[in-house]
Amino acid sequence: MLVVGLTGGIGAGKSTAAARFAELGAVVIDVDAIGRDVLAPGGRAEQGVIDAFGPGITDDNGNIxxxxVAAEVFGRPDRLTALxxxxxxxINAELDIKLRSLADGGKVQAVVLDMAVLTxxxxxxxxxxxxxTKVLVVEAPEAVRLPRLIERGLTEEQARARMASQASDEQRRAIADHVIVNDGTPEELAGAVDLVWAELTG
Structure with missing residues (x-):
């Protein structure tokens, strides 16, 4: 069973690419969603995070x-490292359980791990x-990403701060087996994903 790590900067089109992989038959696992689950009530990391950050990060019900948490760690590398x-x-423990289950089923050809912070x-x-075992990066120029993020409701300042907090295109390319440049139409992105899929599964 092939397992691919899919990543890309905010606004680059990673999630759109992931959706296309799902259409082609891949099992897509949203790693960011697992990150939310492990902090949820009863989640694998809930108590550890409360212990590390104190009760001030909980709501009125005592839940994270x-x-x-985001406000605590944004722009503070030491606190982010602690989280x-x-x-x-x-998250990796939950991923391992999911991947073992998929592998044991014997019917899955490829799994795509959709993850923002792979790099x-x-x-x-x-x-x-x-x-x-393979890394696929979706990237797009800042001039393309910025309008997409503003359309999502971020201010230009917020969008630039988010982009600056992530790995650079150069850092992602350095570990990539495949790079898709998403600076055109959705149809062009789908076509590029199809080509990578054919290469990965051929």
């Missing part, structure tokens, strides 16, 4: 308030050996 030290092993972390690199 993700907006408070990831708890949450990333929990900046060890997410998806599993001690079991079930993690991704």
């Amino acid at each position: 308030d993700r907006s408070k 990831e030290a708890v949450s990333h092993p929990a 900046e972390s060890r997410l998806g690199q599993l001690e079991s050996g079930r993690g991704y």
Whole structure:
């Protein structure tokens, strides 16, 4: 079973590419969603994060308030490192369970791990050996990404701050097996994904 790590900067079109992979038959796992699940009530990382950050990051019900966590770590590398030290092993543990289940079923040809911080972390690199073995990067010029982000409701300042907080295109390319440049139409992106899919599964 092929496992591919799919990443890209905010606004580059990673999620659109992931949707196309799903249409082609891949099982797409939203790693960011697992990140939310492990912080949810009863989640694998819930108590560890509360212990690390204190009760001030919880809501009135004692559950983790993700907006408070985001405010705590944004622009503060030391606090982000503290969060990831708890949450990333929990995410990888959940990923390992999902991938083992898919592999045991014997019917899945390829799995795509849709993940924002592949380049900046060890997410998806599993001690079991079930993690991704190929990296696919979707990128787009800043002049294309910026209007997309503003259309989503971010201010230009917020959009630039988000982009600046992530890995650079150069850093992503350095670990990529395939790079898709998404600076055209949705149809062109779908066509590029189709070509990569054919190469990966051929």
